[in-house]
Amino acid sequence: MADEETRPAAPVVTCRQCGNEVPRLEFCIRCGxxxxxxxxxxxxxxxxxxxxxxxxEPLTTVALSSLFPQLPRAEMRYFRIALGVxxxxxxxxxxxxxxxxxxxxxxxxxxxxMVLYLYVTDIYEDEPLWVYAGTMLWGALAGVIYGLVVRNLxxxxxxxxxxxxxxxxxxxxxxxVDGALMIAGPLLLLRLPRFNDVLDxxxxxxxxxxxxxxxxxxxxxADLLGAGLRPAGDPLPWVVxxxxxxxxxxVIAAGAIGAAAAAFWLRYRAPITDRHALGIVGxxxxxxxxxxxxxxxxxxxxxxLSLIPATIVLAAVAAVALIWLRRAIHLGLLQESxxxxxxxxxxxxxxxxxxxxHTFCGHCGIxxxxxxxxxxxxxxAKEAHQ
Numbered sequence: 001m002a003d004e005e006t007r008p009a010a011p012v013v014t015c016r017q018c019g020n021e022v023p024r025l026e027f028c029i030r031c032g033x034x035x036x037x038x039x040x041x042x043x044x045x046x047x048x049x050x051x052x053x054x055x056x057e058p059l060t061t062v063a064l065s066s067l068f069p070q071l072p073r074a075e076m077r078y079f080r081i082a083l084g085v086x087x088x089x090x091x092x093x094x095x096x097x098x099x100x101x102x103x104x105x106x107x108x109x110x111x112x113x114m115v116l117y118l119y120v121t122d123i124y125e126d127e128p129l130w131v132y133a134g135t136m137l138w139g140a141l142a143g144v145i146y147g148l149v150v151r152n153l154x155x156x157x158x159x160x161x162x163x164x165x166x167x168x169x170x171x172x173x174x175x176x177v178d179g180a181l182m183i184a185g186p187l188l189l190l191r192l193p194r195f196n197d198v199l200d201x202x203x204x205x206x207x208x209x210x211x212x213x214x215x216x217x218x219x220x221x222a223d224l225l226g227a228g229l230r231p232a233g234d235p236l237p238w239v240v241x242x243x244x245x246x247x248x249x250x251v252i253a254a255g256a257i258g259a260a261a262a263a264f265w266l267r268y269r270a271p272i273t274d275r276h277a278l279g280i281v282g283x284x285x286x287x288x289x290x291x292x293x294x295x296x297x298x299x300x301x302x303x304x305l306s307l308i309p310a311t312i313v314l315a316a317v318a319a320v321a322l323i324w325l326r327r328a329i330h331l332g333l334l335q336e337s338x339x340x341x342x343x344x345x346x347x348x349x350x351x352x353x354x355x356x357x358h359t360f361c362g363h364c365g366i367x368x369x370x371x372x373x374x375x376x377x378x379x380x381a382k383e384a385h386q
Contacts, residue, residue: 011023025363027360027361027363067113094239097233097235100225100229107245110210134185137211143181143211167300170302187264197269198328201332202265240308251322302314344356348366351364
């Protein structure tokens with residue numbers, strides 16, 4: 001015991017990415033950034049633009065880690081495979097003419113991945129009922145009710161050129177109602193002090209949005225689902241539209257609503273020093289306007305353009321929404337890393353090396369938030385302060 005008490009302090013280095021002093025290992029234990037350059041030039045500080053959830057990726061890029069930021073690298077690979085297989089199944093069903101089945105698969109693909117993500121990472125292990133069921137159940141119920149109402153409205157075709165009143169309804173009014181319903185559920189959790197991180201808002205918003213999108217799509221497509229296994233139609237246009245329904249539109253909803261919800265958490269729950277970290281889009285009013293703009297652009301494109309041009313516009317909007325959400329998640333992860341104190345070391349489940357128990361492994365850079373249930377650093381930090 002005496003030897004441990006007189007042992008000199010472990011060497012530290014200042015991480016350029018998050019600005020914290022951390023142990024001199026291969027990766028920052030707080031943000032996961034590689035520390036190679038810090039060893040060579042510790043006195044220089046410059047802005048590093050790597051994503052905190054995946055230090056091997058730039059901050060401004062389109063990647064699956066934006067939707068599932070707390071997966072370790074090995075499991076992220078499985079999620080990429082799952083998404084690819086899901087899209088391939090949707091495409092194959094569409095090419096074979098099984099449009100109703102393909103539509104169901106498209107509607108449930110991203111929501112299913114979101115449920116698996118929440119289960120695998122077990123982000124909110126203390127209150128799974130509230131977190132897992134709360135926002136996603138809200139999104140599903142709101143989506144069903146919304147879908148029932150919209151089925152009887154003169155919104156025109158999914159892609160095409162209806163008249164001006166139909167354009168205003170389908171392209172402007174309904175997307176605004178979409179956004180309001182998707183974000184209403186997550187905002188109910190804003191008043192609960194236990195959910196105090198920007199990452200909470202982003203997760204709640206994205207989860208509500210994808211379940212709302214899937215549920216409303218299924219309800220609005222009820223007529224097609226009752227038209228038999230292989231209704232008439234050209235498979236190729238269907239395939240393009242199914243890809244949009246399976247990936248692009250859920251991503252737009254998740255990115256826009258997740259980022260907007262994160263702005264509310266940033267304004268009302270984050271430390272004052274962080275409230276300007278996202279610039280103008282970090283302010284709730286501006287975030288709501290930005291989310292509304294993305295949803296309206298997507299809605300107008302679907303209501304006025306033919307299939308291929310509309311899909312191109314949707315792909316561009318999805319990329320913008322995903323990058324916006326990614327920046328909010330990046331800030332949220334850095335905030336969480338500052339809340340956790342280093343009190344013990346653990347064996348990394350990925351590389352086996354001993355690393356300080358924090359957010360990332362100091363040797364391989366893997367996200368330690370995906371540890372088995374009950375062993376996450378966040379829970380350890382909470383228990384230590386109780």
